[in-house]
Amino acid sequence: MVMELWYKLVDLLPFEWAEPGKMLFMKNALLAVLLLAPIFGILGTMIVNRQMAFFSDALGHGAFTGIAIGGLAGFMQPLWSAVIFSVVFSVGISVVHHRTKMSSDTIIGVFSSVAVAAGIFLATAGGKSFARLNSYLVGSILSVTPSEIAVIAIMLVVVIIFWLIFFNRLLFASINDVLARSRGVHTFWLETLFSAAIAVLVTVSMSWIGLLVINSFLVLPAAAARNIARSQKQYHMIAVSISLFSGVIGLIASYYTETASGATIVLISAVIFFATLFIRRLRA
Amino acid sequence: MNHEGSLKCVCVENSGLCCTRIENLGVRAGDVTILRDVNLHVHCGEFTAIIGPNGAGKTTLLKAILGEVKHTGHLRFVRSTGIAKEKPVIGYVPQNLNLDATSPTSVLDLYAVCRSRSPVWFHIPKRVEQKAKECLARAKADHLLHKRLGALSGGELQRVLLSLALDPVPELLLLDEPVSGIDQNGLELFYDLLSDIRRNYDLSIIMVSHDLDLVARHADRLVLLNGTVLASGAPREVMESESFRKVFMGMR
Numbered sequence: 001m002v003m004e005l006w007y008k009l010v011d012l013l014p015f016e017w018a019e020p021g022k023m024l025f026m027k028n029a030l031l032a033v034l035l036l037a038p039i040f041g042i043l044g045t046m047i048v049n050r051q052m053a054f055f056s057d058a059l060g061h062g063a064f065t066g067i068a069i070g071g072l073a074g075f076m077q078p079l080w081s082a083v084i085f086s087v088v089f090s091v092g093i094s095v096v097h098h099r100t101k102m103s104s105d106t107i108i109g110v111f112s113s114v115a116v117a118a119g120i121f122l123a124t125a126g127g128k129s130f131a132r133l134n135s136y137l138v139g140s141i142l143s144v145t146p147s148e149i150a151v152i153a154i155m156l157v158v159v160i161i162f163w164l165i166f167f168n169r170l171l172f173a174s175i176n177d178v179l180a181r182s183r184g185v186h187t188f189w190l191e192t193l194f195s196a197a198i199a200v201l202v203t204v205s206m207s208w209i210g211l212l213v214i215n216s217f218l219v220l221p222a223a224a225a226r227n228i229a230r231s232q233k234q235y236h237m238i239a240v241s242i243s244l245f246s247g248v249i250g251l252i253a254s255y256y257t258e259t260a261s262g263a264t265i266v267l268i269s270a271v272i273f274f275a276t277l278f279i280r281r282l283r284a
Numbered sequence: 285m286n287h288e289g290s291l292k293c294v295c296v297e298n299s300g301l302c303c304t305r306i307e308n309l310g311v312r313a314g315d316v317t318i319l320r321d322v323n324l325h326v327h328c329g330e331f332t333a334i335i336g337p338n339g340a341g342k343t344t345l346l347k348a349i350l351g352e353v354k355h356t357g358h359l360r361f362v363r364s365t366g367i368a369k370e371k372p373v374i375g376y377v378p379q380n381l382n383l384d385a386t387s388p389t390s391v392l393d394l395y396a397v398c399r400s401r402s403p404v405w406f407h408i409p410k411r412v413e414q415k416a417k418e419c420l421a422r423a424k425a426d427h428l429l430h431k432r433l434g435a436l437s438g439g440e441l442q443r444v445l446l447s448l449a450l451d452p453v454p455e456l457l458l459l460d461e462p463v464s465g466i467d468q469n470g471l472e473l474f475y476d477l478l479s480d481i482r483r484n485y486d487l488s489i490i491m492v493s494h495d496l497d498l499v500a501r502h503a504d505r506l507v508l509l510n511g512t513v514l515a516s517g518a519p520r521e522v523m524e525s526e527s528f529r530k531v532f533m534g535m536r
Contacts, residue, residue, distance in 0.1 A: 045405070049387065167405055168397040175381050175394065175433075182350050182376045183398060229388035230432055236405040280386075 003146050006031050017255060025142045026255060032144040033247040033265075035152045036205060039159050041243030043198060044222035045235055046167075050174045054105065055093065056198050057215040058112035062089030063203035064211055065119035067136055072122050082203045089115065090199040094192045139210025139262040141251065155201065162197065170194055171232065210262035217262070220269040221246070227276035242272050302328040304349075304372070304456055304488050308357035311344050318344050321512050322357070326488040326505075328455075331478060333493045333503035333519075337531055340510040342492040343379070346458050349490070350376060361455065375449030375487075377442070377459040385434040391444055392416050392429050398448055423447035423477055438462060439470020446477065450485070457481070459491040471495060475502045496523070496532075 010018050010027045017023040047056050066085030070078025093111050097104050123133055135143075144152075172180040173187040180187055202214055209217055225238035250265030257264065309322040319341045326332050334342050348355040351371075361372035383389065395416035396404045402412060413429070420426040423443040428436060436444065442462065449457060459478075466474070475498050482489055482504075493499045499506065499519065506522040508515040514527035522528055 049389075051384075164403050164406065167403045168401065171389070171393070171404065172397040175383060175389065175397070176378050177382075178347070178350065178352055179376055179378050181352065182374055226386055226388055231388060231390040231430075232393045232404045233406070233408070235388040 003028075003031075003149075015252070025144075028144050028146060028149060029141045029251055029261065030248070032141055032149050032152055032208065033251050034244065035149065035156050036208070037243040037247035038240050039152075039156050039201060040205075040217050040247075041221045041240035042159060042163055042236065043201060044218045044220075044243070045225070045232075045239050046170055046174070046194065047198065047218055048222040048226060049171065053215065053219045054108050054112075055195070056202065056218055058093065058108045058115070059086055059090055059195070059199045059202045060206065060211050060214055061112045061115040061119070062086040062199065063206055064133075064136060065089070065115045065122070066203065067133070067206075068119040068122040071133075072125065079204065079207075082206075083200055086199040086203045087196045090195040091192055094188075094195055098188060136206055137211050138260050139206065139208050139214070141208040141261045144208055151204065155204065159197070159201075166190060166193070208262070209265070210260065213262050213266045216266045217243075217269065220266065220273050224269065224273040224276040227273075227280040242269060246272060302361070302363045302455055302486065302488070304490075305360040305362070306349070306357070307360070309345070309348060309359070310356040311341070311348055311353055317511070319348070319355070319511060322509075323513060324507060324516070326456075326490055328486050328488050329482060330504045331482045331489040331491070331502065332505045332507060333491050333499040334507045334509050335493055335496060335499060336509040336514075342509055343460055345509065346376075346460055346490070346492060349456070349458060350374060363455070372455035373452065375454030375457045377445045377449045377457075379460045379462050381433060381441070381445075383433055387432065387434050389433050390429075391420070391425075391431055391433060391436070394433060394444070395419060395448065399451060419451040420444065420447045422450055424473070437467070437470065438465035439467060439474065442466060442470070442474055443477070446474070450481065453485055453487065455487055457487050457489045459489070461491060461493050461495070463494050471498055478502065 007020075007024065007027055010030060011020045012018075017026045047053060063082050063086040066082030066089070067078045069085060070081030089111070093108060096111075097107050100107070120130065124130055169180070169185045169190055172183070172185055173190055177187045198218075202218075206214060221239045221243035222235070224242050225235050229235035229238050246265050246269035250268045251261050253268070254261040254264035304324075304326040306322055306324040306326075309319060310317070311319040322345065324332070334345065336342050344353060347353045349359060363372075392408060392413060393404045396402065396408050396412055399415070399419075400408070400412045402409055417426045417429055420429060423446045425440065425443040425447055428440055428444060431440075433441065433444075446459070449459075478489060478491070479502055481487075491503075493503075500523060503519055505517065506515075506519045507513055508522055508525070508528055508531065510531055514531065515522045515525040
């Protein structure tokens with residue numbers, strides 16, 4: 001129903017793939033990108049605030065291990081086992097980080113590389129070829145199905161509600177955790193919840209965006225917005241705009257250049273990042 | 285002069301004054317004793333400054349009062365009504381914030397995340413903005429409302445944090461002064477503000493300080509800390525004490 005309406009809408013666009021009845025996969029992908037980009041834009045702002053780009057990168061590696069475990073256990077859809085694994089993985093990093101005095105850099109580095117090693121070990125166990133997992137590394141948004149689009153739409157709604165309720169406290173904790181705790185903010189639980197949200201997003205989107213570039217899609221729009229924004233409101237508006245713009249333009253460009261969509265999207269947001277960096281230089 | 289000997293001011297319940305008592309407080313980290321046998325009584329309307337060398341445990345003492353680090357001994361807060369309670373309303377002014385200079389967080393954003401539930405990324409209502417202005421005005425910082433936190437000078441940031449700590453008005457105000465980064469004018473202004481606050485509000489002030497000259501002029505009481513309380517009393521008394529000479533010899 002909704003999809004029919006969407007196809008009719010896209011039919012109005014002046015592209016060859018937008019003609020009625022043609023290339024439904026491209027139209028699905030466009031809708032998926034429009035819903036997915038704001039999620040990445042919104043959550044990315046806090047990743048950059050909290051300087052956890054390396055952490056979110058590691059979550060992708062954890063998700064990969066989850067996929068390998070799911071494949072080994074013989075699930076038809078290794079995705080759900082991957083979601084569970086990467087949530088446990090993210091909570092594990094948070095707890096270890098909380099309990100020890102080691103720098104987060106070291107802890108994340110250790111967890112991240114162990115996860116990748118375990119993932120490759122499990123995926124190739126018994127002499128199997130690694131090639132079938134390549135699709136997770138590069139990703140393809142063109143493979144997205146209408147039921148998966150529904151999952152993305154639900155994720156978007158959940159993230160917006162989460163952000164409406166918890167954003168203030170999360171930002172407060174990132175500014176000064178002792179001060180936030182003195183005002184009754186439960187910083188540890190909030191941070192763990194946020195990490196888990198990132199873990200779910202990265203795991204679910206990995207097969208569409210590609211493990212190798214997914215972290216850039218999280219970090220780049222926010223990093224670019226940071227160069228020009230002067231308040232949290234501007235920061236969010238600009239980050240989501242950049243994310244949407246590069247998502248849509250990247251997808252359409254990838255159709256004509258016949259390249260992987262995830263990588264194309266990330267390259268466009270990278271260009272925007274350097275442009276905003278230049279703007280900041282001009283202002284200073 | 286040293287230890288409990290100088291702590292003549294004993295909290296009298298129902299005296300009409302609120303006060304904070306720290307009794308036999310100790311903090312250990314693994315095998316290392318950071319603080320031991322710390323005894324302090326701080327009355328409302330009193331500005332107590334904690335001084336001491338690096339690594340004396342000054343910040344740790346504040347963190348123990350905040351409940352951030354595990355400690356032995358007792359903390360007691362007695363309200364002006366004479367009712368003792370475990371947890372007073374604490375206003376805390378941290379040394380600094382974990383921000384990089386490019387952070388797109390305005391002073392208004394900081395106020396709103398601290399004092400309001402309206403998500404600052406979405407909308408900050410006019411009444412919150414108005415309240416933020418009033419709050420900042422108490423520390424002569426209302427003109428900074430729309431500035432980014434990363435663009436503030438050390439003194440400006442400290443005033444913003446002070447105004448935030450006073451909203452709501454706490455029973456105990458804890459300040460951890462930055463070691464550096466504030467110009468002399470900023471420091472003078474800040475200590476003047478503290479003096480006003482002490483006169484105008486019914487609260488106790490405990491401040492970790494690094495500027496002995498300013499502290500000598502503004503504080504009611506000095507506490508010389510180095511693992512434990514070495515000396516405590518009026519600024520002049522403490523600064524003429526043997527312990528003070530030992531600790532700060534060659535530093536001034």
